[in-house]
Amino acid sequence: MKRADRLYALMQRLKDGRLHTAEAMAQDLGVSIRTIYRDMETLAASGVPVEGARGSGYTARAMITLPPLNLTQTELEALHIGLAAVGAGDEAELADAARALSDKIDAVLPEDVGTPKARFGFATYPFAEAAQGFRHMPTFRKAIRARQKLRVKLDGEGMYHDIRPLHLDYWGRIWTCVVWDETAGDFATFRMDRISDLSPLPGLFVDEVGKRLKDFHALRE
Template identity: 75%
Template sequence: MSRKTRLYALMERLRDGQLHTAEAMAQDLGVSVRTIYRDMEVLAASGVPVEGARGYGYTALAAVTLPPLNLTEAELDALHIALAALGASDLEEHAQAARSLATKIEAVLPEDTGGPVAPFGFATDAFAEAARGFAHMPAIRAAIRARQKLRVILAGTPHDIRPLHLDYWGRVWTCVCWDEALGDFQRFPLEQIERLSPLPGLFVDEPGKRLEDWQARK
C-alpha cells in the first residue's frame, strides 16, 4: 500500500468522529505504530482536523462548513480551484494573494467545533496533487444533476458508476457513487480519475442505490 493510499484510508477511518488508537490502525493497515504516528503528523500538517496524541488515540473534528452566501456552485468550485492552484504555485505574489484571500474567508467561516480553523481551500503537502481532480468537477456535477451514468478510469480499470455526491473533507474532493460492477457504493478522490466519459442513458433512483442509502450506512 502506498503512503498516499494509506493516508486516504486513515482519513476514511477518522471521518466517523470516534477515537481510534494508533495500535489498532497500524494492525489493520499492516504498518508499524511509529508509521501511524508519522501519518497523523502529516495529516494534521496538511489541514485535516486531527486531534489526539501518542498513547491516547486520534479522532477528527467535524468538517467546517461555509455559511450561506450568495454564491453559485460554479462560483464556489472556481474559488476552490483558484485557491488550491495559486496557493501551491511558484508565482509568489499570486500565492501570497491566494493565502490572504483564504485568511479573509476563514474570518467569516462558522466555528462549530471550538477548534482552530484550518486554511480554507488548499491542498498541501501529501495532498498537493488533489487539485488535478478539479478538472472533472463540472462533468461530475452535471451528471449528478442529470442522473447520467459515467465511465471513469481509476488505476487503469474502467468503472461504470452512478455519481451521487461530491464531498469535500480533509482538503480532498471525493465522489460518492454506486459502482455497477462492484454492486456497491464506493468513494474515491477525484485526483485518481485518469479519464471520464458519459454513458448513454440515464439512471433512476432505486432502493439500496441512493445517496440516502449510503448516508444510512454511516
C-alpha cells in the same frame, strides 16, 4: 499500500468522529505504531483537523466555520477550490492575491492549543496532487443533477467502471465521489484526483432501491 492511500484511509476512519487508537489503526493497515504517529502529524500539517495524542487515540472534528460567518460544506468547498485553483495558476498577480486571501482566512480560523499552523488554501504533501481532481468536478456535478451515467478509469487500473454518480464529498482537502458502480455491482467511493479518464454515457438512471445515496448511508450506520 502507497502512503497517500494510507493517509486517505486514515482520514476516512477519523471522520466518523470516534476515538481511534494508534494500535488499532496500525494493526488494520499493517504498519507500525510509529508510522501511524508520523501519519497523524502529516495529516495535521496538511490541515486535517486531527485531535488527540500518542497513547490516548485520535479523532477529527469538522472545520466549517469562519467567524463571523457560518459556512456550509459546499460553500467551504467552493472557497477552497477557488483559492487552490487560482493560487496554482500562471497569473502571478492573481496567485499572490489568492495566497494573501488565504492568509487572511488563516488569521480568523479557530485554533486549538497544540494544533500545528496550516495554510487553509494550499495543501502540503501528500495532498497537493488533489487539485488534479478539479477538472472532473463540473462533469460530475452536471451528471449528478441530470442523473447521467458516467464511464471512469482510475489511475493504476486497466479497466473502466460504468457508474451512477450520487454525491460529491469534500473533507480534509480531498474530494471524493460516492457512486453506484454498475461494473462491480456495489457502492464505491473514488478519489477525484485518481480519475484518469472520464466520459458521459448516453443512458440516464432512475432511483432503484439498494442503489440510492440513502441506501449507501444506511449501510454505514
